[in-house]
Amino acid sequence: MSASDPRKNSKRPDVHLEVGRRFAKHKQRYSNKRRAIVSLLETADKPLTITEILRRSKNTKGRRDEIAQSSLYRNLSVLEDVGAIQRVASTDDLSRYELTEDILGHHHHMLCSSCGEMRDVKIPHHLEAELNATFKRLAKKSGFKLAQHRLDLIGRCKNC
Numbered sequence: 368m369s370a371s372d373p374r375k376n377s378k379r380p381d382v383h384l385e386v387g388r389r390f391a392k393h394k395q396r397y398s399n400k401r402r403a404i405v406s407l408l409e410t411a412d413k414p415l416t417i418t419e420i421l422r423r424s425k426n427t428k429g430r431r432d433e434i435a436q437s438s439l440y441r442n443l444s445v446l447e448d449v450g451a452i453q454r455v456a457s458t459d460d461l462s463r464y465e466l467t468e469d470i471l472g473h474h475h476h477m478l479c480s481s482c483g484e485m486r487d488v489k490i491p492h493h494l495e496a497e498l499n500a501t502f503k504r505l506a507k508k509s510g511f512k513l514a515q516h517r518l519d520l521i522g523r524c525k526n527c
């Protein structure tokens with residue numbers, strides 16, 4: 368997806384269909400555990416840490432879908448390899464995961480510099496368009512071909 372075409376939530380394609388396609392391309396199996404992880408990440412409004420994924424997997428659909436920590440690490444690394452999820456850096460050392468931007472849609476993050484908590488942030492379309500125009504101009508001056516942008520809001524969350 369190009370940076371000038373931020374996708375709305377409502378236009379999100381079927382996530383499991385798209386992730387399944389990537390698994391097929393890499394000749395990997397899109398198992399129920401992996402589906403459960405993708406569902407958790409899809410419905411979260413933020414990138415999730417390992418601990419949060421484990422906690423949420425216990426809380427949602429009963430013990431059947433519970434994911435053991437060892438298998439979670441393996442499944443996350445496979446999901447990363449097929450290009451379904453990516454690691455996101457916050458202000459602490461914890462690994463956080465979210466669906467790749469071409470699946471989840473373009474957005475930004477709000478980071479707490481005190482506890483590392485992170486939230487997804489959507490910027491209105493017209494502002495994204497203005498940002499893109501500005502960034503393209505800046506890039507052009509440096510002979511840089513702009514593909515996308517990242518922009519984090521950093522401060523203190525309501526709990527800190």
Ligand SMILES: [Zn+2]
Nearest residue numbers: 479482524527
């Ligand atoms: Zn905080």
Ligand SMILES: [Zn+2]
Nearest residue numbers: 473474490495
């Ligand atoms: Zn943006």
